[in-house]
Amino acid sequence: MTSKRFVLTFHPDATGQPITYNLIKKFDIMVNIIKADVSPGEIGHLVMEMTAPAKVLKEGMEYIRQQKVECEPIDKKITCRQDLCIHCGACSAVCFAGALTMKRDSAELLFEPEKCVVCELCLKACPLKLFSIDLG
Ligand code: SF4
Ligand code: SF4
Incomplete structure (x- = not known):
């Protein structure tokens, strides 16, 4: 399978x-x-x-x-250097798939890779360029 x-x-x-x-x-x-x-x-x-x-x-x-x-x-995968994230929310604003959201309680970024459709919008949105494409 x-x-x-x-x-x-x-x-x-x-x-x-x-x-x-x-x-x-x-x-x-x-x-x-x-x-x-x-x-x-x-x-x-x-x-x-x-x-x-x-x-x-x-x-x-x-x-x-x-x-x-x-x-x-979908062969590619998005990875994020979350250890360097400043939780500005710019990436979550462009992620229509809902893979990047801000936690309600702490306003920290939550990345759920299983929801990602590899649209690549977060790559441009992040001011610190923390996202990259893993071609597998
Ligand atoms: S590539 Fe697109 S769907 Fe995946 S995390 Fe980035 S903005 Fe969201
Ligand atoms: S845009 Fe970059 S710095 Fe801002 S919340 Fe997303 S990953 Fe973190």
């Missing part, structure tokens, strides 16, 4: 197929939706983790692309 995260981009003219339902029913892929922002007639994004044998994952990706939906694996 292989688990991998993907970013799906839905264009307004995508077929409207129930993609996640078909991935589960037709391909027997385990699907875990991490973040969804999809509305009819607009460009939408879905971040999800798929788990299945590698060959089946490939078939699932091909199926998604046949529905006019872009499907890109």
Whole structure:
């Protein structure tokens, strides 16, 4: 079994197929939706983790692309030098995925890498340049 995260981009003219339902029913892929922002007639994004044998994952990706939906694996990883952080909050303000938030009680930065979609916005936002990309 292989688990991998993907970013799906839905264009307004995508077929409207129930993609996640078909991935589960037709391909027997385990699907875990991490973040969804999809509305009819607009460009939408879905971040999800798929788990299945590698060959089946490939078939699932091909199926998604046949529905006019872009499907890109997330291979990169963001790392943060949190030991040097001054908790200014600039990175949390740009992190739409909710991977970077300020703790309510202490106003300290909380980084939850499992929510990261590697949009790279925090790299530019941090005044101390504490973020970097790990290409694995
Ligand atoms: S790369 Fe994007 S999603 Fe990941 S922590 Fe930075 S701003 Fe958030
Ligand atoms: S932008 Fe940099 S210094 Fe500011 S809270 Fe984020 S990691 Fe810390």
